[in-house]
Amino acid sequence: MATHTEQLTRVAVQLRGLTRSFGGRTVLDGIDLDIPAGQFVALLGHSGSGKSTLLRAVAGLDHEVVGSGRLTAPERVSVVFQDSRLLPWRRVLDNVLLGTDGEDRGREALAEVGLEGRERAWPNELSGGEAQRAALARSLVREPELLLADEPFGALDALTRIKMHVLLRELWKRHQPSVLLVTHDVDEAIVLADRVLVLEEGRIGLDLTIDRPHPRSYRDPLLGEYRERLLAALGVTEDHA
Numbered sequence: 570m571a572t573h574t575e576q577l578t579r580v581a582v583q584l585r586g587l588t589r590s591f592g593g594r595t596v597l598d599g600i601d602l603d604i605p606a607g608q609f610v611a612l613l614g615h616s617g618s619g620k621s622t623l624l625r626a627v628a629g630l631d632h633e634v635v636g637s638g639r640l641t642a643p644e645r646v647s648v649v650f651q652d653s654r655l656l657p658w659r660r661v662l663d664n665v666l667l668g669t670d671g672e673d674r675g676r677e678a679l680a681e682v683g684l685e686g687r688e689r690a691w692p693n694e695l696s697g698g699e700a701q702r703a704a705l706a707r708s709l710v711r712e713p714e715l716l717l718a719d720e721p722f723g724a725l726d727a728l729t730r731i732k733m734h735v736l737l738r739e740l741w742k743r744h745q746p747s748v749l750l751v752t753h754d755v756d757e758a759i760v761l762a763d764r765v766l767v768l769e770e771g772r773i774g775l776d777l778t779i780d781r782p783h784p785r786s787y788r789d790p791l792l793g794e795y796r797e798r799l800l801a802a803l804g805v806t807e808d809h810a
């Protein structure tokens with residue numbers, strides 16, 4: 570198995586001059602971006618700046634959108650959204666296994682996200698946090714080379730969100746996919762990601778490497794400098810934040 574350092578020298582996602590427009594309005598305006606294999610990247614930006622548009626492009630979910638540019642992404646990609654998108658008429662394990670076989674692997678993935686024993690539960694019997702855990706298990710079972718996550722914790726309460734941060738980082742460490750995490754939350758970005766991008770007027774306005782060891786704490790004063798730079802790039806002062 571390749572070491573993490575070796576892996577980072579391989580490029581998993583490459584965008585060159587990526588543009589996307591809606592009704593004549595350009596949302597992504599010639600984005601160039603390389604994401605090395607195994608890197609954990611967070612994408613910040615104002616509401617409407619095009620974060621989901623970029624994620625959908627990388628996921629290959631935007632065939633109807635007008636655009637140009639070159640995009641390379643791995644074959645095995647999993648996407649997690651703000652809502653779990655579990656099928657209500659299938660039990661949790663069947664949701665996790667959807668489109669794959671290998672029941673043992675499904676059970677293992679559920680155990681990894683702390684849902685051991687809930688295999689036969691129906692989705693409506695799960696809490697919001699549990700449903701997102703199941704969604705993570707469903708994404709893992711495919712052993713993705715790239716995990717795309719669009720505000721996966723946006724609908725969860727603060728405590729559950731912190732637990733999910735720890736879980737996601739553990740899962741990343743074990744499986745080492747490249748991650749592109751779209752979030753509104755500057756603290757979530759700096760606690761989880763090794764690199765944070767800010768999308769601004771259709772381009773990557775800031776590309777910041779977060780050089781702090783994990784696990785990270787929100788209260789780490791050395792993260793404060795990164796927070797300030799990101800808030801400044803987003804046009805927010807600490808007082809507003």
Ligand SMILES: Nc1ncnc2c1ncn2[C@@H]1O[C@H](COP(=O)(O)OP(=O)(O)OP(=O)(O)O)[C@@H](O)[C@H]1O
Binds near residue numbers: 591620621622
């Ligand atoms: N299918 C679509 N049809 C028309 N316009 C769209 C479509 N999808 C996105 N847009 C527009 O593109 C812009 C960027 O949207 P996008 O959802 O990518 O932003 P975002 O940064 O993810 O926003 P948010 O943080 O609010 O989720 C918005 O102005 C949005 O209205």
